[in-house]
Amino acid sequence: MTAVRPxxxxxxxxxxxxxxxxxxxxxxxxxxxxxxxxxxxxxARHPGGRxxxxxxxxxxxxxxxxxxxxDLDQRYLxxxxxxxxxxxxxxxxxxxxxxxxxxxxYEQFGIRPAGDKPLxxxxxPPQADIxxxxxxxxxxxxxxxxxxxxxVGGHAFEFPFGxxxxxxxxxxxxxxxxxxxxxxxxxxxxxxxxRGVEWRAQGQTPQQALFHIERAEGLSAIGNGxxxxxxxxxxxxxxxxxxxxxxxxxxxxLERLYNHAAAIAALCQACGLAVGRxxxxxxxxxxxxxxxxxxxxxxxFNVLAIxxxxxxxxxxxxxxxxxxxxxELRRAADALLATNSFLDRLEATGIVTTEEAGRLGLVxxxxxxxxVAADTRADHPSGPYSGLxxxxxxxxxxxxxxxxxxxxxxxxxxxxLLETLIGTGALGHGAGQPEESGTPRxxxxxxxxxxxxxxxxxxxxxxVQLDQSGRISRARLRPAAVRNWRGFDDACRxxxxxxxxxxxxxxxxxxxxxxxx
Amino acid sequence: MSTTTAGGGPVTTEAEAAAAEQLRSAVAxxxxxxxxxxxxxxxxxxxxxxxxxxxxxxHYDLHRLGLFFTPAxxxxxxxxxTGPMLxxxxxxxxxxxxxxxxxxxxxATGACALGGVYQPDAFSYGSADQVLPVDxxxxxxxxxxxxxxxxxxVAVGRLADKVSGLSFVAGASS
Amino acid sequence: MPLWFVRGLRRGVVTxxxxxxxxxxxRDLPTPPAFRPGALTGEIADGLVAICPSRALTRxxxxxxxxxxxxxxCGRCGEYAPGAVTASGEFELAAARRSGxxxxxxxxxxxxx
Numbered sequence: 001m002t003a004v005r006p007x008x009x010x011x012x013x014x015x016x017x018x019x020x021x022x023x024x025x026x027x028x029x030x031x032x033x034x035x036x037x038x039x040x041x042x043x044a045r046h047p048g049g050r051x052x053x054x055x056x057x058x059x060x061x062x063x064x065x066x067x068x069x070x071d072l073d074q075r076y077l078x079x080x081x082x083x084x085x086x087x088x089x090x091x092x093x094x095x096x097x098x099x100x101x102x103x104x105x106y107e108q109f110g111i112r113p114a115g116d117k118p119l120x121x122x123x124x125p126p127q128a129d130i131x132x133x134x135x136x137x138x139x140x141x142x143x144x145x146x147x148x149x150x151x152v153g154g155h156a157f158e159f160p161f162g163x164x165x166x167x168x169x170x171x172x173x174x175x176x177x178x179x180x181x182x183x184x185x186x187x188x189x190x191x192x193x194x195r196g197v198e199w200r201a202q203g204q205t206p207q208q209a210l211f212h213i214e215r216a217e218g219l220s221a222i223g224n225g226x227x228x229x230x231x232x233x234x235x236x237x238x239x240x241x242x243x244x245x246x247x248x249x250x251x252x253x254l255e256r257l258y259n260h261a262a263a264i265a266a267l268c269q270a271c272g273l274a275v276g277r278x279x280x281x282x283x284x285x286x287x288x289x290x291x292x293x294x295x296x297x298x299x300x301f302n303v304l305a306i307x308x309x310x311x312x313x314x315x316x317x318x319x320x321x322x323x324x325x326x327x328e329l330r331r332a333a334d335a336l337l338a339t340n341s342f343l344d345r346l347e348a349t350g351i352v353t354t355e356e357a358g359r360l361g362l363v364x365x366x367x368x369x370x371x372v373a374a375d376t377r378a379d380h381p382s383g384p385y386s387g388l389x390x391x392x393x394x395x396x397x398x399x400x401x402x403x404x405x406x407x408x409x410x411x412x413x414x415x416x417l418l419e420t421l422i423g424t425g426a427l428g429h430g431a432g433q434p435e436e437s438g439t440p441r442x443x444x445x446x447x448x449x450x451x452x453x454x455x456x457x458x459x460x461x462x463x464v465q466l467d468q469s470g471r472i473s474r475a476r477l478r479p480a481a482v483r484n485w486r487g488f489d490d491a492c493r494x495x496x497x498x499x500x501x502x503x504x505x506x507x508x509x510x511x512x513x514x515x516x517x
Numbered sequence: 518m519s520t521t522t523a524g525g526g527p528v529t530t531e532a533e534a535a536a537a538e539q540l541r542s543a544v545a546x547x548x549x550x551x552x553x554x555x556x557x558x559x560x561x562x563x564x565x566x567x568x569x570x571x572x573x574x575x576h577y578d579l580h581r582l583g584l585f586f587t588p589a590x591x592x593x594x595x596x597x598x599t600g601p602m603l604x605x606x607x608x609x610x611x612x613x614x615x616x617x618x619x620x621x622x623x624x625a626t627g628a629c630a631l632g633g634v635y636q637p638d639a640f641s642y643g644s645a646d647q648v649l650p651v652d653x654x655x656x657x658x659x660x661x662x663x664x665x666x667x668x669x670x671v672a673v674g675r676l677a678d679k680v681s682g683l684s685f686v687a688g689a690s691s
Numbered sequence: 692m693p694l695w696f697v698r699g700l701r702r703g704v705v706t707x708x709x710x711x712x713x714x715x716x717x718r719d720l721p722t723p724p725a726f727r728p729g730a731l732t733g734e735i736a737d738g739l740v741a742i743c744p745s746r747a748l749t750r751x752x753x754x755x756x757x758x759x760x761x762x763x764x765c766g767r768c769g770e771y772a773p774g775a776v777t778a779s780g781e782f783e784l785a786a787a788r789r790s791g792x793x794x795x796x797x798x799x800x801x802x803x804x
Contacts, residue, residue: 218564633761681791
């Protein structure tokens with residue numbers, strides 16, 4: 001089923017009064033620490049409101065920034081709160097989605113939420129001899145080593161798995177608590193892949209930083225890169241041309257197509273269906289080759305620029321290659337949907353409920369397969385998406401099969417969007433003049449901007465603050481993977497057995513690199 | 518190129534190149550047309566892993582060349598290393614290498630593992646050869662499946678190292 | 692599963708013949724740059740060194756040192772100096788020695804400094 005959001009006018013939360021002009025896609029407001037809890041509670045109750053990100057910047061005082069997505073109002077709201085002491089109101093008590101960020105802020109800035117809740121290790125490794133640079137001050141006490149409150153008792157035991165695990169997948173440490181077959185609990189460590197991408201961006205020009213941002217999570221190079229570029233452009237008051245924005249949209253849809261094909265291949269592999277995997281991989285390779293012909297890179301690296309795009313798409317190649325590549329995927333999908341042994345394996349596996357998806361702030365296809373019709377292309381349209389009006393595919397069941405069905409519906413919609421972009425001539429030549437690389441643009445210190453894009457895994461968010469010389473003083477990158485790994489443990493715990501975990505992982509189609517950036 | 522032993526691990530120097538060459542011919546003899554590959558992600562962006570997975574896809578099918586993936590380091594003859602060798606991961610990387618039986622090969626894969634994307638700093642050693650004794654280097658960001666096939670066949674001595682003879686001067690014959 | 696069997700037969704073989712035959716799709720891959728020494732001035736060389744995001748280029752007097760291993764084939768050098776830089780077209784880049792990937796390119800044009 002698909003749903004197009006009605007654009008109804010509704011009463012805005014009281015904190016929005018005076019925050020930005022009506023119609024602006026982003027509103028910024030300042031709030032005192034004492035008001036933070038009441039406003040958070042109000043926003044959490046607001047229909048379509050979700051805490052999309054929470055991060056800190058500056059030191060002296062540390063400024064806490066909560067980014068609220070008000071999806072039904074087509075707005076983002078940034079709440080800035082200076083934190084004078086070492087504690088701030090525990091937002092995760094009201095909006096549980098904030099917990100991972102509270103842990104991250106504790107590691108990086110040394111401030112923690114009120115209360116005694118233990119804060120988990122996120123990015124800093126436990127090895128005593130490795131001291132990583134931080135964005136702010138070190139915490140007084142090291143974070144707790146246990147990722148989730150897990151109980152091992154009775155007949156259950158803990159099965160450590162990783163970080164070196166299956167072949168040709170990313171490193172990831174699983175702590176599986178099991179009674180032999182049923183999965184009792186599960187927690188993940190990802191600190192061994194933390195590369196300090198946000199730290200690296202400091203002192204660089206946005207154009208320079210884009211190099212590492214694209215490589216933070218290679219399978220979302222466009223989704224994350226677009227979000228970051230848009231944030232920098234908002235800070236610099238640059239508006240890319242319409243052709244460049246259409247080029248970005250074409251790249252983003254191609255990214256979605258190859259990712260969904262790859263996820264379907266991984267699902268088949270996890271289910272032991274070699275023939276299905278081969279069929280999906282033929283489609284995947286066709287999409288990767290299409291990327292190479294159209295944009296010059298199989299994974300769409302080096303396409304974006306601050307202020308535009310570096311590589312204009314080869315329209316003729318796109319027009320010629322798209323139907324064949326999608327045809328392969330369609331045929332593979334038709335065969336898969338007629339293979340009951342495969343579908344039975346996915347049904348009721350890794351269930352995410354609508355309530356969980358909302359509570360944990362899940363995004364992308366994981367949320368949509370659980371009945372939450374959130375898609376930044378529809379809710380917060382930028383570039384050509386306001387005209388394209390993408391249909392948002394949703395499913396109600398929330399299991400791996402629902403996620404497969406959402407992927408297939410989204411692939412069809414991506415093809416429709418690409419055909420529309422080709423047909424309307426929006427992808428003309430003249431990609432616009434991107435900002436000359438490496439040239440900082442001086443301006444008032446503290447200029448900042450928020451950017452977003454709907455990556456194949458869901459909403460990518462980025463926030464950029466520039467200093468006087470035009471270099472980055474703080475960059476925040478929140479790929480969709482950061483959000484959705486949070487739903488992964490819950491999905492694994494819900495009545496699943498050991499061998500379901502690879503299937504659930506494939507159906508979520510997340511990356512470790514995206515969360516441990 | 519001579520490198521330091523900042524990572525505390527063995528590194529390949531010019532002087533050891535002959536020994537590596539000897540090992541390669543021994544590997545080619547010993548493994549014939551059956552070689553098992555274990556991958557190791559030391560901090561990649563996931564694109565290298567995706568390209569490595571494509572090696573087993575119908576378009577490339579590395580099995581036809583007698584190359585196979587194995588999840589167990591104890592069954593592996595070749596370690597395909599991606600990522601910039603993060604410090605937090607180095608212990609796991611060493612353990613994986615030590616778990617492999619000899620003779621064994623290490624192939625550094627992608628610009629990160631070769632020192633192109635991350636410089637040596639507090640987060641990473643900056644390249645795989647700072648910690649592991651690398652035998653073959655495959656450039657690319659990420660290396661395409663074709664480049665990976667070429668690199669694996671160079672590693673087992675079935676194709677020649679071509680790039681060492683190239684000048685990267687436009688119009689030059691070699 | 693007769694469905695998959697028939698489907699596979701109908702689909703035919705897609706597997707590349709590489710390395711026995713050359714592979715057409717290779718020409719669409721990004722490749723590291725090749726340089727035209729005749730057009731490489733000291734000034735251009737310095738500009739290339741500054742613009743390379745992966746520090747694959749360094750300059751030693753009259754020589755531009757190009758580390759193919761560090762290169763990500765991002766194409767920024769070719770955009771910066773299209774007259775002095777072109778795509779090499781090489782994708783078979785695996786080296787059995789790390790030093791085999793480090794290239795020394797003499798600056799052919801008038802060298803400053």
